[in-house]
Amino acid sequence: DAKTTQPTSMDCAEGRAANLPCNHSTISGNEYVYWYRQIHSQGPQYIIHGLKNNETNEMASLIITEDRKSSTLILPHATLRDTAVYYCIVRPPGTYKYIFGTGTRLKVLA
């Protein structure tokens, strides 16, 4: 299973874009990239996922490099409620295995 590497922590000013990187250099061609976040005392919340193309939904955008070895989750206008631990997960298709790392602790500052 592909491993992911994320920075331990990041700060972002409220109202600015938060760009959270993830390295998955051993990813194989058919493995999906998933992003979840976990706000204190809550369960992980699904944000977005993608395979090759960039993806956008109401919560965030996912940018995957052409070689697929890394990706960036973008929260376009961070708010204080976006303070959370963000997990990047690589999952083979048709499988259920989510392997969580320790994630990136994002702190949005007023």
Add this chain to the structure above:
Amino acid sequence: EAGVVQSPRYKIIEKKQPVAFWCNPISGHNTLYWYLQNLGQGPELLIRYENEEAVDDSQLPKDRFSAERLKGVDSTLKIQPAELGDSAVYLCASSLGPGDTQYFGPGTRLTVL
């Protein structure tokens, strides 16, 4: 649409006591998962159900942990007897099928004294 429901949200017990956690998945989701999350770590899968069948319980410590999913809907995870090291958050998740996006409940925070 209601999300994954778990109860209780918090539980404090003394070591050697039994404890049980309950999970109600999203309606129509056939796959149910139990995860363990230690402080400062990401969740780790304990067991996965497809309908009422436990299809992957390789990470479940079977000497003290047990789980069931009668009728393929609600599920219960039990620990008997609990040990100090079992203090953690126990998360339940569900998905339409094994390859689909997983949705998590709020978790049960267990403290063993």
